[in-house]
Amino acid sequence: MASHKGRIAVVTGGASGIGLATVEVLAKQGAVVIAVDRDEAKLADLSGRENIHPLLGDVTDTNTWDKIVSYAKSDLSGVPTLFVSNAAIVTVGSILELTDEDWHQVLSVNLMGSVYGTRALLPGMIEVGGGSIVLMGSIDAHMAEQGLAAYCASKGAILQLSKVLAMDHARQGVRVNCVCPGVTDTPLFRYHLSKADDPESVLNMRTDRNPLGRLLAPEDVAKTVNFLLSDDAAGITGALVPVDAGLSTSFDFRSGEEWGDMA
Numbered sequence: 197m198a199s200h201k202g203r204i205a206v207v208t209g210g211a212s213g214i215g216l217a218t219v220e221v222l223a224k225q226g227a228v229v230i231a232v233d234r235d236e237a238k239l240a241d242l243s244g245r246e247n248i249h250p251l252l253g254d255v256t257d258t259n260t261w262d263k264i265v266s267y268a269k270s271d272l273s274g275v276p277t278l279f280v281s282n283a284a285i286v287t288v289g290s291i292l293e294l295t296d297e298d299w300h301q302v303l304s305v306n307l308m309g310s311v312y313g314t315r316a317l318l319p320g321m322i323e324v325g326g327g328s329i330v331l332m333g334s335i336d337a338h339m340a341e342q343g344l345a346a347y348c349a350s351k352g353a354i355l356q357l358s359k360v361l362a363m364d365h366a367r368q369g370v371r372v373n374c375v376c377p378g379v380t381d382t383p384l385f386r387y388h389l390s391k392a393d394d395p396e397s398v399l400n401m402r403t404d405r406n407p408l409g410r411l412l413a414p415e416d417v418a419k420t421v422n423f424l425l426s427d428d429a430a431g432i433t434g435a436l437v438p439v440d441a442g443l444s445t446s447f448d449f450r451s452g453e454e455w456g457d458m459a
């Protein structure tokens with residue numbers, strides 16, 4: 197695996213779940229990683245760890261982005277050339293249930309966070325000759341999940357944003373890809389699960405429905421992000437990369453024993 201030695205990375209939502217696993221993988225691969233999160237308590241756990249620089253901030257606040265750029269310049273003497281826009285929130289509800297406030301919150305974190313972040317970091321990447329960006333999509337970027345109207349809309353927008361960014365900035369040496377995780381065992385997933393009438397049976401159903409027969413671990417996604425950011429993926433831009441245990445591949449997956457009965 198290609199090393200990230202000498203590179204500065206920014207990962208949003210870096211204190212939990214997929215973001216935290218990504219911070220850890222990138223740091224292990226030699227990147228100096230700025231882990232941005234609004235959760236001060238979780239961020240504190242990252243203090244003092246090799247190659248990891250926790251930074252308290254909110255991705256919807258442009259001041260946070262100014263702070264990140266100046267921190268990289270003054271404290272790390274460089275420009276971030278790797279960016280993972282990962283922070284997101286989920287609000288459960290159909291269009292008739294969600295309020296304007298719900299829509300604004302979801303779109304401002306899940307979509308505008310990526311817009312502000314890319315707008316802040318892209319100029320530096322272009323100036324130094326290139327960089328690599330991963331926007332965190334979801335299986336919900338291209339498939340519908342009932343009761344998640346705002347979340348699905350935000351992730352669909354992220355998918356298209358990734359593709360446009362990839363085309364607009366390809367000749368400036370910046371690659372942009374969209375990773376689309378399936379059901380991944382993180383605090384966000386557990387929160388969504390807790391909203392179900394019968395969380396245990398939903399968990400079993402979600403696990404069984406995955407062709408690989410298990411939930412994804414945050415590391416499964418983080419390793420794919422790491423690959424896409426690295427020079428090993430130098431030929432990949434504008435891609436939608438599912439990391440979903442096969443879930444989006446088939447509309448009607450059955451385990452071997454079951455389809456044997458149908459043959």
Ligand SMILES: NC(=O)c1ccc[n+]([C@@H]2O[C@H](COP(=O)([O-])OP(=O)(O)OC[C@H]3O[C@@H](n4cnc5c(N)ncnc54)[C@H](O)[C@@H]3O)[C@@H](O)[C@H]2O)c1
Nearest residue numbers: 209212213214233234254255283284332334379380382384
């Ligand atoms: N877990 C899944 O099943 C799953 C599936 C598909 C896609 N995803 C995507 O993966 C990404 C990470 O999700 P996760 O499951 O690891 O979630 P998580 O809740 O475990 O972690 C998200 C982190 O983002 C931070 N955050 C939220 N809003 C923020 C803001 N405004 N500013 C700064 N930080 C903020 C939270 O504090 C948290 O630490 C998200 O983009 C999510 O949509 C997750």
